[in-house]
Amino acid sequence: MAAKANQHFVPQYYFRFFVGDTKCIDLINLSSGRLIEQASIKGQASKKYFYGDEAMEDNLTTLETLFRQPLRKLKQNKTFSCLDYEEVIIALQGITFQRSRTQAARLDHKVIAQQWAEMFKEISINNCDQFSEDERVELMESVSVEPNIEALQLTLMVQAVKQGALLGDLGMVILKNRTSRPFIFGDAPVVFQNFFQKNIIDRGVLGLRTPGLQIYFPLDSRTAIYLYDPNAYNVKANKLGQVEVRSKDDVDKLNRLQVHNSSSAVYLPSKDSAGYVLQLWRESRREQFISKGRIDEYSVKHEGQTRHILLNYEAQLSYVPDLTFSSCSSLAASDDLLIDREAWDGRRYIPDPRPWHMPELRQRFD
Incomplete structure (x- = not known):
């Protein structure tokens, strides 16, 4: 079991996407700004027994x-057209799985x-009739509770894999x-970010089916999934489904997203980028990680x-950038209640949407 004690929440193969066979990488500690x-x-991106025992790691x-x-196929071929339908679904599940498994995700849910x-x-203390009011007050102050956040994260990871296909209608x-x-x-x-709904601050706008959702996932220093x-953004891609990013400002914005989203470190694909x-x-x-978990x-x-x-x-995130290659003509109003992309066509919200089966996605990749 000791051989599998160090468990990664960002897999080593992903690091090799950026640095090849090199066994080392430069990084910046996000709390101090120190270059290592x-x-x-x-x-x-690992901790001792982060997920649990050897069977869980397997x-x-x-x-x-x-x-x-x-x-890996997307990194090499740089087009979604290299994947068939089943591979697209697996890629989407891999994206949601990776998002759910990190230390940052654990801190958010904690x-x-x-x-x-x-x-x-x-509730339990106040609803117990055998306690006096003074005893209730004493119990509230003396009893501590701590959720099993590791078990909760594993449950959310399973859910993330099951629901990854819900992203199938995205560009x-x-x-x-x-x-x-x-x-x-x-x-x-x-x-995950949602520039279209950036003015909505009293509820979640990052759900897998939320109108205006955007997902960014770099695959190496020159390639990324977007x-x-x-219905919310105008993205001009070539016939292979590629977007040439020529604006340094856009690259800066995408890189700042990595800085804001991570829990403790960002990694440098090359030494001269420090x-x-x-x-x-x-x-x-x-200078500190800010949890995205909220209860109102x-x-x-x-x-x-x-x-x-x-x-x-x-x-x-506190930082929600506007990307020039993904223009958004208007923003959702604060009183708009946009929940499901299937019920929204970019102009109006349909209260009773048709059942969602992803026929369009299968047609695109079959």
Whole structure:
């Protein structure tokens, strides 16, 4: 078991997408801005027994092997047309799986899980008639609760794989970096954002079916996956589904997303990019990880009584950039309630959408 104690939440094969057979990589610590040179890849984006025992690690390795194949084909061929329908679905599942498995994802969910645990503790104590009011107060102060965040994350990872196909209606392009600046990556390389709904701050807008969703996932310093809602953004790709990114400003924005999204480190594909990435870190004012996990409480009147409603969701990053290659003509209003892309055509929301079976996606790749 000791041989599998060091468990990676970003697989080593993904590091090799950027540095080839090199066993070391340079990185920048996000809390201090310190440059660390020639760090062993084996020790990166990993923790001791992060997921659990040897059997769990074996299961995750099996999934990694499955998801690696279509991602490698995309990196090599730089077009989604190289994949058949089943491979596209596996690639989408690999993207959602990678997003769900990181230390950053665990920290995001830990905030929500802890608040829910505290709430259930309060309910349990207050609903127990055998305690006096003084005893309830004492118990609330003395009893501590801590959720099993590792088990929760594993559940969410399973759910992420099952629901990955829900991204099948998104536009799918490969970004080809034509600038002198590299795409960098962090320890949470899959980034979700929603520029179309950037003004919505009181509920989640990063769900797999949410209108306006954008997903960015670099595959090497010159290549990246970009998924987007075609009803919200205008992306001009060539016949192979490729977008030539020639704006350094766009590359900077995508790299800042990696800085903001990761929990502890970003990685440098080349030694000569250290000064550039350090400047991004300074401009991002990134000195601590800010959890995206949120719980909002609302009070409503019902049958003469005040009821409390708790809404938990994942907030957007504090940095939500506008990308020139993915223009958005208008933004959703703060009072718009846009939940499911299937019910939204870019102009109006249909209350009763038709069942969703992804026929368009199968036609595109069969």
